[in-house]
Amino acid sequence: MSFRELILARQSVRKYASTPVETEKINQCLEAARLAPSASNSQPWHFIVVNEEPLRTEVAKATFSDIQLINKFTIQAPVMVVIVIEKARLITRLAMQVKKKEWPLIDIGITAEHFCLRATELGLGTCMIGWFDEKKIQKLLNIPSGKSIGLVISLGYPEEGYKQRIKTRKAQDEIISWNGYGV
Numbered sequence: 001m002s003f004r005e006l007i008l009a010r011q012s013v014r015k016y017a018s019t020p021v022e023t024e025k026i027n028q029c030l031e032a033a034r035l036a037p038s039a040s041n042s043q044p045w046h047f048i049v050v051n052e053e054p055l056r057t058e059v060a061k062a063t064f065s066d067i068q069l070i071n072k073f074t075i076q077a078p079v080m081v082v083i084v085i086e087k088a089r090l091i092t093r094l095a096m097q098v099k100k101k102e103w104p105l106i107d108i109g110i111t112a113e114h115f116c117l118r119a120t121e122l123g124l125g126t127c128m129i130g131w132f133d134e135k136k137i138q139k140l141l142n143i144p145s146g147k148s149i150g151l152v153i154s155l156g157y158p159e160e161g162y163k164q165r166i167k168t169r170k171a172q173d174e175i176i177s178w179n180g181y182g183v
């Protein structure tokens with residue numbers, strides 16, 4: 001797959017086959033995530049792979065509720081990956097204070113995309129999940145209080161016949177200007 005084909009093929013997968021995901025493939029996704037860039041190379045992340053029952057189901061259940069059902073599909077996903085935000089390096093934290101920026105959130109997004117692109121290349125499906133019950137997952141996975149969860153990723157083989165969708169994106173002229181904002 002060329003890089004262009006890969007970014008077109010990566011999409012949020014919300015229907016999974018029950019086929020388990022090979023540990024070797026999960027490790028390859030984690031390795032791609034590990035190689036992601038981050039501010040001052042802080043690597044402010046920790047990945048928790050959840051693939052054992054009943055824990056996996058409990059983590060999936062923490063991504064939806066009776067009134068918010070959009071993430072109910074996670075029940076089917078054979079693997080859930082929880083990305084914990086770790087403290088950035090001191091130098092990065094000082095720079096963040098000066099510049100009033102939250103770089104670890106950006107870092108988490110980049111590493112998550114590395115993970116998802118590699119998964120796509122391996123024939124797997126993913127969905128990044130930003131809506132979850134943080135307290136519930138912290139408790140389930142013994143995440144120390146004070147540490148925050150950046151993202152959850154569902155992972156598994158897409159259900160048979162799962163189609164590649166056409167990307168719905170803003171047009172280039174809506175989001176790009178050259179040599180000045182809105183020019």
Ligand SMILES: Cc1cc2nc3c(=O)[nH]c(=O)nc-3n(C[C@H](O)[C@H](O)[C@H](O)COP(=O)(O)O)c2cc1C
Pocket residue numbers: 010011012013070071127128129130131132151167
């Ligand atoms: C930070 C972030 C949080 C997201 N949270 C959710 C979520 O809670 N549930 C969900 O179904 N999709 C979630 N998504 C997936 C987006 O809806 C999806 O990426 C977007 O609609 C574009 O579709 P595509 O991924 O198929 O290209 C999230 C994506 C990102 C980057």
